[in-house]
Amino acid sequence: MSTRAFMALFWLMAWIPGISTEITVCDECSISSIAVAVEEANAGDTIRVSAGHYTVENLGITKPMTLIGEPGAILDGANTSYVLRLLSDSITIAGFEITNSGRSYTKDYAAIYVYDSKMVQVIENTVHDSFFGILMEKATQSVIRGNKVMGTATREDQSGNGIHLWHCEEIEITNNEVFGMRDGIYLEFVDESRISRNYSHNNVRYGLHFMFSNHDTYTDNTFQHNGAGVAVMFSKWIRMERNRFEENWGTASYGLLLKEIYDGEVLDNTFTENTLGIFVDGSARVNYSHNNFLQNGWAVKVSGGCYANVFTGNNFIGNSFDISYNSRMNDNTFNGNFWSSYSGYDLDKNGMGDVPYRPVKLFSYIVNRTPETIVLLRSLFVDMINFSEKVSPAFTPDDLIDDSPSMKRFK
Amino acid sequence: MIKILKYSFSDLMRSRWSFIYLGFYLILGFVLLFLNNDLSKGIITLMNVIVVLTPMIGTIFGVMYFYNSREFTELLLAQPVKRSVIFLGQYLGISLSLSLSLIIGLGLPFLAYGIFRSGEIANFIMLLISGTCLTFIFVALSINIALFNSNKIKGFGYAILMWLFFAVIYDALILLSMIVFEDYPLDNYALVASFLNPIDLSRILILLKLDISALLGYTGALFQRFFGTSSGLLYSLLMLTCWVAIPVMLLLNRSRSKDF
Amino acid sequence: MIAVKNIRKSYGRLTVLNDISFDVSGGGIYAVLGPNGSGKTTFLKILLGMVIPDGGKVLFQGQDISRSHGYRTQIGYLPQIARFPDNLSVSEIIHMIADIRNQPSKPEPLIALFGLDKFMDKKLGNLSGGTRQKVNIVLTFMFDTPVIVLDEPTAGLDPVSLIKLKELINTAKSSGKIVLITSHIMSLVEELSDEIIFLLEGDIYFKGALSELKIKTGSNDLEHSIAAILEP
Numbered sequence: 001m002s003t004r005a006f007m008a009l010f011w012l013m014a015w016i017p018g019i020s021t022e023i024t025v026c027d028e029c030s031i032s033s034i035a036v037a038v039e040e041a042n043a044g045d046t047i048r049v050s051a052g053h054y055t056v057e058n059l060g061i062t063k064p065m066t067l068i069g070e071p072g073a074i075l076d077g078a079n080t081s082y083v084l085r086l087l088s089d090s091i092t093i094a095g096f097e098i099t100n101s102g103r104s105y106t107k108d109y110a111a112i113y114v115y116d117s118k119m120v121q122v123i124e125n126t127v128h129d130s131f132f133g134i135l136m137e138k139a140t141q142s143v144i145r146g147n148k149v150m151g152t153a154t155r156e157d158q159s160g161n162g163i164h165l166w167h168c169e170e171i172e173i174t175n176n177e178v179f180g181m182r183d184g185i186y187l188e189f190v191d192e193s194r195i196s197r198n199y200s201h202n203n204v205r206y207g208l209h210f211m212f213s214n215h216d217t218y219t220d221n222t223f224q225h226n227g228a229g230v231a232v233m234f235s236k237w238i239r240m241e242r243n244r245f246e247e248n249w250g251t252a253s254y255g256l257l258l259k260e261i262y263d264g265e266v267l268d269n270t271f272t273e274n275t276l277g278i279f280v281d282g283s284a285r286v287n288y289s290h291n292n293f294l295q296n297g298w299a300v301k302v303s304g305g306c307y308a309n310v311f312t313g314n315n316f317i318g319n320s321f322d323i324s325y326n327s328r329m330n331d332n333t334f335n336g337n338f339w340s341s342y343s344g345y346d347l348d349k350n351g352m353g354d355v356p357y358r359p360v361k362l363f364s365y366i367v368n369r370t371p372e373t374i375v376l377l378r379s380l381f382v383d384m385i386n387f388s389e390k391v392s393p394a395f396t397p398d399d400l401i402d403d404s405p406s407m408k409r410f411k
Numbered sequence: 412m413i414k415i416l417k418y419s420f421s422d423l424m425r426s427r428w429s430f431i432y433l434g435f436y437l438i439l440g441f442v443l444l445f446l447n448n449d450l451s452k453g454i455i456t457l458m459n460v461i462v463v464l465t466p467m468i469g470t471i472f473g474v475m476y477f478y479n480s481r482e483f484t485e486l487l488l489a490q491p492v493k494r495s496v497i498f499l500g501q502y503l504g505i506s507l508s509l510s511l512s513l514i515i516g517l518g519l520p521f522l523a524y525g526i527f528r529s530g531e532i533a534n535f536i537m538l539l540i541s542g543t544c545l546t547f548i549f550v551a552l553s554i555n556i557a558l559f560n561s562n563k564i565k566g567f568g569y570a571i572l573m574w575l576f577f578a579v580i581y582d583a584l585i586l587l588s589m590i591v592f593e594d595y596p597l598d599n600y601a602l603v604a605s606f607l608n609p610i611d612l613s614r615i616l617i618l619l620k621l622d623i624s625a626l627l628g629y630t631g632a633l634f635q636r637f638f639g640t641s642s643g644l645l646y647s648l649l650m651l652t653c654w655v656a657i658p659v660m661l662l663l664n665r666s667r668s669k670d671f
Numbered sequence: 672m673i674a675v676k677n678i679r680k681s682y683g684r685l686t687v688l689n690d691i692s693f694d695v696s697g698g699g700i701y702a703v704l705g706p707n708g709s710g711k712t713t714f715l716k717i718l719l720g721m722v723i724p725d726g727g728k729v730l731f732q733g734q735d736i737s738r739s740h741g742y743r744t745q746i747g748y749l750p751q752i753a754r755f756p757d758n759l760s761v762s763e764i765i766h767m768i769a770d771i772r773n774q775p776s777k778p779e780p781l782i783a784l785f786g787l788d789k790f791m792d793k794k795l796g797n798l799s800g801g802t803r804q805k806v807n808i809v810l811t812f813m814f815d816t817p818v819i820v821l822d823e824p825t826a827g828l829d830p831v832s833l834i835k836l837k838e839l840i841n842t843a844k845s846s847g848k849i850v851l852i853t854s855h856i857m858s859l860v861e862e863l864s865d866e867i868i869f870l871l872e873g874d875i876y877f878k879g880a881l882s883e884l885k886i887k888t889g890s891n892d893l894e895h896s897i898a899a900i901l902e903p
């Protein structure tokens with residue numbers, strides 16, 4: 001088919017109502033402004049933006065449409081306000097580099113702001129030098145995929161959150177990378193959503209932070225080197241699987257903080273070299289299975305009223321302290337885990353140690369009271385008092401034992 | 412001095428005890444690696460062992476060698492050699508032969524299990540450095556004790572007591588004092604206290620490797636600076652060197668005015 | 672050659688040497704005698720710098736010996752108890768001492784003299800006391816030193832070796848050396864010594880020729896002279 005014939009067909013199709021049009025925006029094109037293109041586009045049209053630097057200040061999109069940025073297409077908010085506001089259903093934003101949203105202490109300016117929409121897709125954009133990255137409010141059935149949100153914050157008040165959702169449902173957040181923001185991913189009142197394969201690292205506060213968000217699933221994410229790790233609060237029926245929590249170091253830094261979490265599942269996650277692997281505070285009926293706790297300061301710290309939590313089939317390897325309790329009460333079970341510091345034997349060869357393991361050491365109790373004593377960790381004297389406490393528990397919960405410690409590390 | 416060192420070293424290297432010591436480390440190394448088949452876990456276990464064992468062996472060997480070689484020392488003293496040279500030579504002879512037993516005894520098993528091809532080489536070298544430092548420190552301390560006590564039994568008793576003090580009693584006192592004064596800021600105290608005991612110092616070198624996640628959980632600014640940066644490692648090594656130097660100087664000073 | 676000036680030494684409250692002074696100049700054999708605990712060995716050790724005196728000084732060829740060690744190249748010393756590193760062999764210890772002293776040595780004739788050839792490769796720890804004493808003697812006499820100090824040289828020696836040792840001492844004397852000797856065997860002292868230094872309660876009770884001592888005490892032999900001194 002000749003080029004001429006192809007073009008004729010193309011224009012013909014463009015005239016047929018209901019079939020979407022593609023508008024191209026570039027410096028030399030008839031339309032060189034994105035705002036104009038958005039204004040002129042009909043619902044369902046596609047706007048293709050060529051490489052170039054475009055100033056876009058507080059552009060509201062109120063019709064369903066698709067905006068595609070070609071490599072090198074930069075949307076610059078000129079540090080004034082929002083860059084893009086998506087205020088209609090079925091908007092797709094893909095492939096842009098978005099920068100310089102405004103900064104404010106009263107308004108949450110974001111590079112991409114979504115409000116009260118359905119089926120919005122934010123795909124493979126790169127956001128930097130913005131206050132908030134992607135901010136969604138009251139959205140449903142939407143997708144945030146393959147974006148990269150970069151910040152340079154060193155203090156909490158310097159930055160907003162990378163991906164921030166409020167009152168949303170059925171959102172899919174996958175394959176994004178967020179770093180240098182306040183919270184990497186922040187969810188509040190977000191239900192029935194899936195958060196997977198994201199990489200959130202070096203954020204000032206939390207890598208992932210959610211509250212009042214029920215029935216969500218978190219899988220295959222990596223949270224690394226965040227100021228305070230991951231905090232999960234006041235939520236029910238959440239599943240966390242195959243996530244990695246790494247190198248969250250600091251006084252108030254947790255691999256995973258669970259506060260008031262009920263009926264959750266924490267499976268197959270790996271906690272490596274965190275000051276606190278999991279800090280469980282006032283949570284109940286959460287199952288922890290097949291997680292790996294590797295070389296954390298405290299693998300699991302249990303505080304407050306925690307009831308009917310079950311730890312089973314986990315690997316506790318090389319942690320300074322395996323389990324730490326702040327009281328003598330225990331209503332949680334710790335059976336059938338692998339503990340690298342278990343020194344018992346298995347004479348009946350059933351794969352489980354014949355002597356129960358006591359994961360709470362007296363020294364962890366002492367360190368809770370007088371934190372500076374941590375410098376005596378691994379000293380001979382400390383081993384001796386730990387041993388005596390093991391023989392006759394006086395300060396640690398005496399019913400907190402693993403009756404069937406595994407002799408082999410779980411794969 | 413090199414001559415004295417050479418002779419006491421070659422004497423010790425042929426003694427039964429050096430072989431037993433070497434054999435012990437060889438067996439320990441191979442058994443640990445055989446059971447774990449994991450270099451890093453082997454190193455962790457060894458670190459705990461070495462912090463307690465090398466001071467003990469250094470103490471016992473130092474005292475034993477000094478008392479047993481008293482007449483030989485007298486023979487040397489009658490030769491035209493400076494006293495400091497004799498004592499320094501003997502001291503280095505004992506320390507080096509013990510250190511060599513340690514390094515070879517642990518080096519061979521780990522070499523056989525491919526330490527050079529793993530990422531653990533730095534930790535392993537740290538292990539050998541702290542073991543060697545502790546050997547040098549405790550041999551010097553025990554020779555000092557022997558120099559101040561002509562009575563063999565007494566000297567031996569004091570030496571064992573010294574080891575017990577640094578290995579256990581010191582930490583017990585520190586822990587108790589910290590619990591008693593827990594209402595006061597203690598981080599400077601905790602660090603200084605551990606710096607004043609070479610065993611604690613080496614233990615901290617180990618903690619820096621194994622338990623950095625836990626150490627960083629404490630708020631104190633000094634802690635954060637010390638453990639959070641490489642300065643912790645640097646200061647610990649520096650202080651270990653001081654711990655070698657001071658007893659050696661004391662030893663030389665004492666040897667100058669000692670009658671034989 | 673050796674001048675001892677006002678030497679004092681006490682161990683705790685026990686005064687061993689109290690203001691001792693004397694000179695030894697010409698070659699000859701000097702016996703340092705005295706009852707047990709009279710400070711004979713202490714005195715010899717002060718001379719060798721092994722014991723530090725509380726006061727006074729020792730001049731060796733006009734030089735103060737305190738804080739100096741080079742003068743010991745001029746002294747051969749045979750200690751009272753012959754103990755060596757157990758794991759070295761006889762030939763090694765001989766080489767070692769020669770090596771440490773860095774002086775020319777002639778051990779071979781002495782080794783032959785005492786029949787030590789067959790022990791050369793034996794470890795010192797496995798030798799009998801007498802054999803060890805022979806090694807000790809070899810180590811002392813193998814250097815050509817103007818002064819020789821012998822602290823109980825006869826301990827554990829068999830009669831044949833004793834005769835050989837006496838020959839060695841006499842040879843040394845005839846080549847003009849100074850030999851300082853302590854011994855409990857009075858016949859030996861009587862046979863060898865030219866001059867006697869008798870220490871008693873920290874002082875020099877007597878210093879002079881053997882004949883003078885006999886005259887002074889009115890006895891015929893040394894043993895009785897000494898008995899006369901100790902039990903007047």
